[in-house]
Amino acid sequence: MNKIILVAKREFLTRVQKKTFLLTTIGLPLIIFGFYALIIYFSVKTTDNFRIAVADKANIFNNKIESKDSEIIFEFVQADSAALPELISSKKYAASLYVPASFTLQGTDSLQFKSDKAVGLMTREKIQRRINKALEDKRYEALHISKAQIDSLNQDRDLIKFSTANGKTDGETKVGVSYAVGMISGFLIYIILFIYGTMVMRGVMEEKVSRIAEVIISSVKPFQLMMGKITGIGAVGLVQFIIWIVLVFGLQFAIAMLFPSLTESMQGQPIQPAGMQAAQAVKTSGAMSGLMSGLASINFPFIIGCFIFYFIGGYLLYSSLFAAVGSAVNEDPQDAQSLLLPITMPIIFAIVIMTKAVNDPNSGLAIFGSLFPLTSPIVMMARVAHGVPDGVTYFQLALSMVLLILGFLGTTWVAAKIYRTGILMYGKKITWKEMMKWAFKKS
Amino acid sequence: MSKILELAHLKKYYATQKAVDDISFSIEKGSIFGLLGPNGAGKTTLLRMITGIFYPDSGEITLDGQKFDPINDIIKIGYMPEERGLYKKMKIGEQALYLAQLKGLSKAEAMEKIKFWFQRLEMESWWNKKVEDLSKGMSQKLQFVTTVLHEPKLIILDEPFSGLDPVNANLIKDEIYGLAQRGCTVIFSTHRMEQVEEICDHIVLVNLGQKILDGTVSSVKQQFKENKFRIQLQELPANLNADSFELVDQKANQLTVKIKEGYKSNDVLKYFLDQNLSIEAYNEILPSLNEIFINLVEGSKSTTRAFQNIND
Numbered sequence: 123m124n125k126i127i128l129v130a131k132r133e134f135l136t137r138v139q140k141k142t143f144l145l146t147t148i149g150l151p152l153i154i155f156g157f158y159a160l161i162i163y164f165s166v167k168t169t170d171n172f173r174i175a176v177a178d179k180a181n182i183f184n185n186k187i188e189s190k191d192s193e194i195i196f197e198f199v200q201a202d203s204a205a206l207p208e209l210i211s212s213k214k215y216a217a218s219l220y221v222p223a224s225f226t227l228q229g230t231d232s233l234q235f236k237s238d239k240a241v242g243l244m245t246r247e248k249i250q251r252r253i254n255k256a257l258e259d260k261r262y263e264a265l266h267i268s269k270a271q272i273d274s275l276n277q278d279r280d281l282i283k284f285s286t287a288n289g290k291t292d293g294e295t296k297v298g299v300s301y302a303v304g305m306i307s308g309f310l311i312y313i314i315l316f317i318y319g320t321m322v323m324r325g326v327m328e329e330k331v332s333r334i335a336e337v338i339i340s341s342v343k344p345f346q347l348m349m350g351k352i353t354g355i356g357a358v359g360l361v362q363f364i365i366w367i368v369l370v371f372g373l374q375f376a377i378a379m380l381f382p383s384l385t386e387s388m389q390g391q392p393i394q395p396a397g398m399q400a401a402q403a404v405k406t407s408g409a410m411s412g413l414m415s416g417l418a419s420i421n422f423p424f425i426i427g428c429f430i431f432y433f434i435g436g437y438l439l440y441s442s443l444f445a446a447v448g449s450a451v452n453e454d455p456q457d458a459q460s461l462l463l464p465i466t467m468p469i470i471f472a473i474v475i476m477t478k479a480v481n482d483p484n485s486g487l488a489i490f491g492s493l494f495p496l497t498s499p500i501v502m503m504a505r506v507a508h509g510v511p512d513g514v515t516y517f518q519l520a521l522s523m524v525l526l527i528l529g530f531l532g533t534t535w536v537a538a539k540i541y542r543t544g545i546l547m548y549g550k551k552i553t554w555k556e557m558m559k560w561a562f563k564k565s
Numbered sequence: 566m567s568k569i570l571e572l573a574h575l576k577k578y579y580a581t582q583k584a585v586d587d588i589s590f591s592i593e594k595g596s597i598f599g600l601l602g603p604n605g606a607g608k609t610t611l612l613r614m615i616t617g618i619f620y621p622d623s624g625e626i627t628l629d630g631q632k633f634d635p636i637n638d639i640i641k642i643g644y645m646p647e648e649r650g651l652y653k654k655m656k657i658g659e660q661a662l663y664l665a666q667l668k669g670l671s672k673a674e675a676m677e678k679i680k681f682w683f684q685r686l687e688m689e690s691w692w693n694k695k696v697e698d699l700s701k702g703m704s705q706k707l708q709f710v711t712t713v714l715h716e717p718k719l720i721i722l723d724e725p726f727s728g729l730d731p732v733n734a735n736l737i738k739d740e741i742y743g744l745a746q747r748g749c750t751v752i753f754s755t756h757r758m759e760q761v762e763e764i765c766d767h768i769v770l771v772n773l774g775q776k777i778l779d780g781t782v783s784s785v786k787q788q789f790k791e792n793k794f795r796i797q798l799q800e801l802p803a804n805l806n807a808d809s810f811e812l813v814d815q816k817a818n819q820l821t822v823k824i825k826e827g828y829k830s831n832d833v834l835k836y837f838l839d840q841n842l843s844i845e846a847y848n849e850i851l852p853s854l855n856e857i858f859i860n861l862v863e864g865s866k867s868t869t870r871a872f873q874n875i876n877d
Contacts (some may be wrong), residue, residue, distance in 0.1 A: 125667060128663070128666055128667060129667075132663055136652075136654065136655065328652070332650040332651065332652055332653050333648050333649060333650030334649065334650040334651055334652060335648075336613075336618070336644075336646040336648055336649065337644070337645070337646060337649055337650070337664070337708075337711075338664075338667065339618050340616045340617070340618055340639070340642070340644040340646070341639050341664070341667040341668045341669075342667055343635075343636065546613075546618070548648065
């Protein structure tokens with residue numbers, strides 16, 4: 123035990139003291155955020171004062187198109203369709219909108235929009251929205267429908283109250299938030315497994331590459347060395363992750379403060395897959411005002427507790443497998459690729475099940491995925507986010523945890539045996555078949 | 566003298582090879598012991614069993630009078646394997662400290678001993694250097710220090726001089742003598758027979774997983790001597806016609822003779838004395854370990870050791 127700590131301490135310190143650690147831990151999020159901030163800034167930013175000349179021959183708009191945004195200005199001009207291009211080429215206007223005299227609100231004629239250069243996606247969307255809104259209002263007006271009537275028509279969206287049998291409300295916001303929380307935590311565990319699993323593998327290869335394995339093995343049992351490495355690197359991962367989380371939240375907050383107008387548009391941006399889906403989930407669930415109540419309905423201490431459990435369990439389960447592979451390969455990292463496939467497959471499989479489970483936490487596939495130890499760390503997070511016992515029963519949760527612990531003990535046992543033999547092997551290319559032979563031969 | 570290590574009927578079979586096939590021998594305390602054998606003879610497997618890296622399939626290891634316990638006896642053994650290295654990115658001082666602590670020393674103890682050894686081998690200025698800055702010989706020296714740092718009772722050195730220049734090799738050799746004098750036992754595994762001849766008290770030769778020779782260096786030489794003598798004369802006799810010996814080789818005034826059965830070395834001397842020839846030198850030619858080694862190993866096809874099927 124003492125030696126495991128010694129090994130872990132070295133693994134931790136040598137990694138944390140490296141300059142690259144500081145760089146990746148603090149620099150990377152800053153760079154990524156700076157990058158996204160720039161993208162968002164430029165995509166949201168429209169050309170200054172996009173002036174559009176509107177020739178309304180049919181007098182549909184009554185000389186007025188509502189434009190909250192000062193950047194897009196609709197100006198009504200008395201001009202023929204032939205005269206409009208001149209207005210554009212004289213640089214007075216950036217674009218023109220021609221409403222033919224035959225245009226009616228009920229008709230199928232189209233409006234002609236011409237600009238001197240291609241219009242950006244965001245601007246185009248804004249223009250479209252303004253014109254459509256104006257047209258829509260006019261249509262209602264033509265049908266003698268008042269604003270209040272329209273609002274009352276839209277009201278029945280909240281008419282159906284979803285709730286579970288035991289009386290808990292099951293509103294869309296709550297489902298949306300659960301969806302987002304499940305998705306994000308599932309993806310986080312997925313990323314953790316990959317990043318730190320590979321780190322463990324490289325760490326194990328270090329002994330082989332530097333040829334120190336036999337020296338170390340003569341003073342430490344291979345199992346102690348392996349566990350020391352796993353715990354040391356796990357600690358590095360934990361520290362790194364905590365720093366990242368703090369940074370991400372801090373930066374998100376900072377961006378929101380710096381560009382208040384951007385936060386709304388950011389929701390549509392592909393910041394990260396999970397974030398995007400989460401944002402969309404919240405969007406489709408309707409009112410943003412309900413978000414807070416949705417968040418409040420989630421038992422965060424419980425989710426975080428589960429997250430930590432599945433984070434550690436999943437990491438331990440997979441890192442020992444990664445360590446086994448690391449011990450079997452030689453200096454050539456290419457060898458590792460083919461050996462890694464059987465390990466990466468269940469992780470990818472788990473993420474697929476997770477995306478299903480987050481929609482339907484009680485499907486057969488989701489239940490299987492959340493119990494099977496190789497997939498449960500990722501899949502169970504999706505179910506747990508829907509709460510207990512709505513998303514998952516207490517029995518299933520307990521069973522999944524027990525199975526994960528057993529799975530972890532099992533993979534560690536197998537990995538330790540592979541590791542023992544592999545760590546002293548040089549120059550030979552190892553296959554999974556041979557590794558299995560090492561694992562199951564009597565010691 | 567008591568035994569530090571006793572091996573009794575050790576066996577270790579791999580899937581395709583009997584790596585160690587029933588080997589027994591014992592090593593006396595304070596001696597320098599040579600474990601010899603061609604490549605693939607099973608030396609490394611044997612050493613790995615002694616250091617607790619491998620468990621023998623059968624047989625017993627007794628260390629210092631007690632049954633060998635791989636977990637608790639680590640501190641008693643210092644092992645420098647043939648395939649050795651150091652953590653390249655680690656500072657030398659930290660590395661020595663880490664390795665010593667892994668052996669079971671406390672931090673304070675380890676520091677004290679590192680300081681002692683670094684001073685002794687003039688390595689103090691290395692402390693904050695990284696291993697990548699060291700030459701091969703320097704890292705070899707560091708490996709030696711980390712092997713003996715915890716003052717183990719049994720030190721196992723596999724090819725300790727490879728890559729060392731003569732000056733540093735002598736330095737390490739002197740340290741090995743010093744350690745043996747202070748009661749440590751050294752197992753020394755190598756192919757370099759002249760080093761064995763120079764350093765070792767006792768040798769064991771293994772081949773094809775079996776022990777084929779066991780004894781002190783001088784007794785082994787006696788065992789394999791061919792009763793050859795070299796005699797240097799001021800002038801050569803007109804003709805050589807003696808019952809006691811036959812001429813094997815002749816170089817100028819130097820004759821190599823082989824004594825016939827039933828005669829003693831003095832009979833040769835007597836023959837030349839009787840002829841009134843002045844003798845300048847007379848000595849016995851003992852076979853070198855190198856010759857004995859090659860004689861024993863050659864013809865056993867060990868150099869192309871075939872893979873065999875083990876069915877039992």
